[in-house]
Amino acid sequence: MSHYKTGHKQPRFRYSVLTRCVAWANISVQVLFPLAVTFTPVMAARAQHAVQPRLSMGNTTVTADNNVEKNVASFAANAGTFLSSQPDSDATRNFITGMATAKANQEIQEWLGKYGTARVKLNVDKDFSLKDSSLEMLYPIYDTPTNMLFTQGAIHRTDDRTQSNIGFGWRHFSGNDWMAGVNTFIDHDLSRSHTRIGVGAEYWRDYLKLSANGYIRASGWKKSPDVEDYQERPANGWDIRAEGYLPAWPQLGASLMYEQYYGDEVGLFGKDKRQKDPHAISAEVTYTPVPLLTLSAGHKQGKSGENDTRFGLEVNYRIGEPLAKQLDTDSIRERRVLAGSRYDLVERNNNIVLEYRKSEVIRIALPERIEGKGGQTLSLGLVVSKATHGLKNVQWEAPSLLAEGGKITGQGSQWQVTLPAYRPGKDNYYAISAVAYDNKGNASKRVQTEVVITGAGMSADRTALTLDGQSRIQMLANGNEQRPLVLSLRDAEGQPVTGMKDQD
Structure with a gap:
């Protein structure tokens, strides 16, 4: 039943083509659905050559056809009563959904009631x-x-x-x-x-x-x-x-x-x-x-x-x-x-x-390779790409580099390495690894880089050949006079190049 407020006149519902189609389509489904339900077991029985028992002629007998007729009559009566009241759009929607929901619930309950x-x-x-x-x-x-x-x-x-x-x-x-x-x-x-x-x-x-x-x-x-x-x-x-x-x-x-x-x-x-x-x-x-x-x-x-x-x-x-x-x-x-x-x-x-x-809450990275000359101080190129809880400290491991006089210094994400002296004829490769820790004690995966110390390069401008310390070489061409010649090897920065006598 619809309730109206005092002083307001309920507007009459104007039927649109779409609304009528939806309403009659729903009614058609409600009418045809019982027919389909009745039709299915009959066809199944026919397929299995089942013999259907005769129905009694007594007044208490209710046939499948009578059930269908009652369903059709009930739906038609409800629909006719509803449409004759000229309902508004909300009432139409409630009527349609109510009929569909009620029928669906009925069918589901009947199906579930059989087994399960x-x-x-x-x-x-x-x-x-x-x-x-x-x-x-x-x-x-x-x-x-x-x-x-x-x-x-x-x-x-x-x-x-x-x-x-x-x-x-x-x-x-x-x-x-x-x-x-x-x-x-x-x-x-x-x-x-x-x-x-x-x-x-x-x-x-x-x-x-x-x-x-x-x-x-x-x-x-x-x-x-x-x-x-x-x-x-x-x-x-x-x-x-x-x-x-x-x-x-x-x-x-x-x-x-x-x-x-x-x-x-x-x-x-x-x-x-x-x-x-x-x-x-x-x-x-x-x-x-x-x-x-x-x-x-x-x-x-x-x-x-x-x-x-x-x-x-x-x-x-x-x-x-x-x-x-x-x-x-x-x-x-x-x-x-x-x-x-x-x-x-x-x-x-x-x-x-x-x-x-x-989860990986802290992540760091190092370059694949670092090259330099002995005594140089170079950046380790540490990159902190993730630190959910902040960076607390970094622990370094470079035992062979430290044993040769190298150093690692810095703080936070800024770290440097001081290279040890070049060792002619020996291995000048050093491994450096690092693990970072955040403020909650979480550790990153260990990362590693390789440090290579290159031999000192000679500079032609700064390399000199002297005779007894004199830049000009003067000797008598008599075949007997001898004086020591001194070759001073220096790099581009004027620093002496050492260890050359040990090289082949």
Whole structure:
């Protein structure tokens, strides 16, 4: 019903061509949809040469045609009443969306009511937190006595991350003897945009379930909000599981799982307990007083003494099954045999286990090569390209250069090297490496440069040949007079060039 304010006249709605088309199109869909629903099973039965039973002629019999006629009449009556009231645009929009939503909800509820399994899992750890609690649902898409194609979805919040899991699977049943199946999932972290792909296999018999799962990351490194200056991504891993029940006491069950993940810093037991290639063995016992409820207690033991203890409460609701049956203790045994566990959920780790690595918060660079003459003081060319928390200091290593009399001096990002003397006939190459540290103690990757000390170059202008220290050479040409000649070798700066006598 529409309510109008006092003193204002409600304007009449003027029909536009577009509005009429939308309204009548929606009404047509609502009318034709029941026809399609009715038509589908009839055609399916005809394809299978099924014999349709005759309908009773009594007054209480309701035929499919009568249902369709009632639906058509109902929709037409509603539409006629609505259009005759000359509604405004908002009312038209609400009418259209309301009809569509109501019909969609009806169809979905009818479909879900036929089959399916829903499980609400509430876990309480030793700190009485509800982490790893979840909601999971399984629905068969195609179901025959020997084969079933299904979809399974889950939503849960683990380690302060909201995650979703959606997958498809196929199960093949060999009578009531055994079942073998495969499945694949896409796991997505809604909080941090991590994505992982899962593949699995199942093998079931009465009172026994075996399964194996593999987890492969599908997204890369992202900044971690959990650990400062760290990045995170999904870790690759796998697990194998076994679950069994006692035929004499089907209320009691036990499960065993081994899991392995790979990476230098993997948080299998949480972000603060990162390990390299961690693994864990988990054991759990369960007690099911009625099919609807299951109590569990489990313990996980990992490498280096890491462990975790959990207590849980599961609500396993089968959609479409009477509640009285789900509260009947005699129905528990039925759930433990293969025929009764047909719609049980795939058992896997829905939580995306993360791998961590240290972010590069400080980065420096040095030139590949530095050349100079002995005694020169040259810049080391240090470049600080990244320093998130500022530059505190730089540590240098050059043991051979320092042993020959060289020096490294400076501060901040300005550093110089004083070269040792040139050593004729010897190795004049020296390695210098550096590591920078920021104000929070983070270290950069070690960088290195090579220092080469070149031999002194002679200058023709400053090189002189003298006779007894005299620049002019005068001697008698008698074949007997001898005087010493002195060759003074100097470089371009007038400095003596030494060590030449040792060279070949």
